[in-house]
Amino acid sequence: MRRWLLDPPRSVAALVSVASALAYGVLALRHFARFEVRSWDLAIFEQAVAGYAHLSVPVVDVKGPGFNILGDHFSPITAVLAPAYRLVPDPRTLLIAQVALIAWAIFVVTALAVRRLGTGPGALIGVLCATSFGVQSAVDAEFHEVAFAAPLLALAGAAWVERRPAAVAAWSIPLVLVKEDLGITVIVIGALLWWAGERRLGAITAGCGLAGFLLAVVVVLPAVNASGQYAYSGALGGGGGLAATLAAEPLTKGATLLLTFAITGLAALWSPWAWVVVPTFLWRFAGDVPTYWGIEWHYSLVLMPVVFCAAVEAMEQRPRTRWLLPVAVGVSAVLFALSPLTELADPGLYRDTPRAAAAREAIALIPEGASVETDIALLSHVVTDHRAYWTGTIGDVTPDYVLFDTWAGIGSPLYPQMWAEEKYGGTWTTLHSADGIVLAHRAR
Numbered sequence: 001m002r003r004w005l006l007d008p009p010r011s012v013a014a015l016v017s018v019a020s021a022l023a024y025g026v027l028a029l030r031h032f033a034r035f036e037v038r039s040w041d042l043a044i045f046e047q048a049v050a051g052y053a054h055l056s057v058p059v060v061d062v063k064g065p066g067f068n069i070l071g072d073h074f075s076p077i078t079a080v081l082a083p084a085y086r087l088v089p090d091p092r093t094l095l096i097a098q099v100a101l102i103a104w105a106i107f108v109v110t111a112l113a114v115r116r117l118g119t120g121p122g123a124l125i126g127v128l129c130a131t132s133f134g135v136q137s138a139v140d141a142e143f144h145e146v147a148f149a150a151p152l153l154a155l156a157g158a159a160w161v162e163r164r165p166a167a168v169a170a171w172s173i174p175l176v177l178v179k180e181d182l183g184i185t186v187i188v189i190g191a192l193l194w195w196a197g198e199r200r201l202g203a204i205t206a207g208c209g210l211a212g213f214l215l216a217v218v219v220v221l222p223a224v225n226a227s228g229q230y231a232y233s234g235a236l237g238g239g240g241g242l243a244a245t246l247a248a249e250p251l252t253k254g255a256t257l258l259l260t261f262a263i264t265g266l267a268a269l270w271s272p273w274a275w276v277v278v279p280t281f282l283w284r285f286a287g288d289v290p291t292y293w294g295i296e297w298h299y300s301l302v303l304m305p306v307v308f309c310a311a312v313e314a315m316e317q318r319p320r321t322r323w324l325l326p327v328a329v330g331v332s333a334v335l336f337a338l339s340p341l342t343e344l345a346d347p348g349l350y351r352d353t354p355r356a357a358a359a360r361e362a363i364a365l366i367p368e369g370a371s372v373e374t375d376i377a378l379l380s381h382v383v384t385d386h387r388a389y390w391t392g393t394i395g396d397v398t399p400d401y402v403l404f405d406t407w408a409g410i411g412s413p414l415y416p417q418m419w420a421e422e423k424y425g426g427t428w429t430t431l432h433s434a435d436g437i438v439l440a441h442r443a444r
Contacts (some may be wrong), residue, residue, distance in 0.1 A: 008119050013111035016126040021103035023344060024139045028095040030349050031140070035356045035381065037408060040390055042142040044069065044380040046091045047388070052082040053089070064393045071225030073191070074216035075145040077177040090145075091380050098147040101141065102301075105150035107149065108309045112158040116316045121325060128328055129308040131326045132263050133335050134300030140340040142380070144298040146178050149178045150305055156189065157309025160273050161316070167199045169205040174210025180221065182302070183213025184279040192272055233288045245288050252293045253285050259295060260303050262331045264311035265324030271310035271317075355405075358434035362403060364432045365439060366429050370400040375412040377405040378437075398424050400442055407436030414429060 043062045048069040051058035058079075060069045070076070088430040110126025117125070129135070138144065152171050159167035172189045175182040190206025197372070221230045236242065260277065262270050268274045280302055284292040291297055315322045338344070343349050363382055366372055371387040372396050382388045382403065389397060391404075391412070400414050402420045404412040413419035417440040420428045424442065 009111040009114040009122070012114050012119060012123050013107045013126060016110045016123065016130055017103040017107035017121075017215070017273065020106050020130040020135075021099050023341060024102065024135075025096060027340060027344060027349075028099060028139055028142070028243075029092060030260040030343075031142075032092060032095060033219070033356065034349075034353055035377065036149070036381075037360050037377045037410065038140070038142045038378050040376045041144060042091050043383045043388065043390075045094055045143050046085075046144070046380070046383045049078055049081045049085045049094065050384075053086040062383070062390050065389070065395050065397050067226075067393075068224050071221060071223075072081060072231055073145065074180040074220055075178060077174070078145055089384055091093040091195065091384060094143040098143045102135055102150050103140065105154040105305050106135075108151060108154035108158050109305055109312075111185055112161060112309065113312045116161060116312050121313075121315070121322060124329070125312060128263060128332050129304060129340060131332060131336055131339070132304045132308075133259065133295045133339065134302075134304040136340045137296050137346045138298040138301035141296075141298045144301075145179055146298055146301050147156045149182060149302045153180070153302060154305035154309065157273055157276075157305055161193070161309055161313045165193055165196070166202050168193060169201050170416070172205060173208045173212075176216070180213060180216035181279065181283050183209045183211075183216065184283075184284040185209070185276060185302075186212065188276055188279055190361060192275060232287075234347065235289055236283070243284055246285055248427045249290070249293055254301070256293060256295050257281065259331070259335070260300065260307060262444075263328055263335070264307050265326070265328035267309035267324045267328070269308040269319055270314035271305065273310040273313055276306045276310075290297060292395070355407075355435045355437065358406070358432075358437040361434070362432040362437050362439040366401050366403070371397065372401045373397075373399040373403055374403040375408070375410055377408045377410060377412070379402055381411060398412055398442070401439060402428075403437075403439045405436055406438055 040062055044060050047060040048064055058069045060067050063072060081094065081097055084097065106126060106129055109129045110122065113125040114122030138147065152175055156171040158170050159171060168189065172186050175186050186209025187206045190202045190209055193205055194202030217230050222228055225231055284299055291300055319344065329393040359378060359381065364388060366382065368385045369387065371389065372382050373389050373391050374382055375391055378392055380386060389399060402416050402430070404416045406414050407414055417428045417430045417439045420440050427443040428440045429443060430438060430440050
């Protein structure tokens with residue numbers, strides 16, 4: 001153990017990754033405790049993992065009654081979390097798991113940088129990766145399956161820099177189990193191995209990526225989805241066509257592209273490994289969904305280990321690019337000023353709000369196993385012990401309870417009891433109403 005601690009790459013990487021895990025863990029858990037609105041994705045993934053944990057189909061009622069999540073995105077790797085969730089069935093299990101996966105990626109990138117560039121520059125690159133906008137936005141957006149891609153891409157990138165082609169392939173191929181689009185990323189990695197002279201290994205890697213992509217998009221997703229097709233095929237290009245969508249919002253897309261490399265001082269552009277970002281940018285910029293285009297949300301997480309491993313290779317092979325580190329620091333400092341991590345210095349983060357207390361009181365009144373219709377603001381807090389439905393996709397189900405945050409401004413009904421009586425009929429009783437949180441129950 002003492003020898004391990006005295007090894008600079010491991011000790012420095014451990015320090016950076018553990019500090020990152022603690023910071024992001026506090027941020028994620030405090031956001032959850034304060035009932036801060038993010039999205040419905042945490043609830044979606046919890047229902048999916050709960051299905052795996054009970055050796056059942058990953059049904060996600062949040063997406064619609066009886067909806068099999070394997071008809072939405074191909075992310076069977078989330079089943080890895082099933083044992084931990086079975087032991088601790090709680091949405092925070094997923095939040096902590098994501099933080100751990102990201103910390104693993106940060107450890108790999110930092111250790112690589114210290115090994116190849118020395119302790120000072122290596123530690124700095126590790127910190128820049130740990131505080132990068134892609135990492136911060138992913139934690140701020142709660143849990144997503146791409147958290148599994150972060151350590152895999154970091155390990156593959158480190159293997160590329162250290163000329164270990166078999167390890168590059170071994171760490172890359174499992175990406176096809178993370179999300180369907182990452183099969184194309186695996187194809188690009190295979191092409192890079194081919195270009196580097198590893199013809200057979202490159203062909204095998206690219207073939208696995210193509211097979212994984214086609215299996216997901218052509219076979220599994222259409223077979224499981226109720227519409228019989230890949231649910232997101234219509235998002236590519238949208239109504240205006242692919243070329244028009246790619247050309248839309250050039251300032252936003254250009255800024256995202258520039259910032260992704262600017263956080264390395266543009267050094268990553270001198271490495272062939274930078275080509276690995278291309279598939280992710282293509283599907284994001286071709287998608288007719290504005291949230292894909294910027295630096296918010298979780299979409300840039302998979303790019304962070306790629307560009308920092310690429311920067312390490314560039315700085316090692318072309319020492320003059322090390323002078324770009326101050327540029328990277330400057331860009332990162334500007335972005336950090338308005339980043340989620342700055343909330344850690346706000347005393348308010350560590351205090352519960354009256355709204356959070358009211359929400360807990362309301363949820364405590366709902367019996368375990370009861371069906372609940374709710375909104376995005378409260379969804380992640382009722383999934384664990386109840387049959388939870390989102391009000392926008394509940395379909396023909398009549399719930400036992402309706403629970404809404406009437407002050408959140410997210411389209412929830414202002415008078416849930418009256419709204420429920422009009423929608424479902426019968427007599428409903430308001431059981432709790434405080435600080436905008438309203439719980440109503442259907443009389444039997």
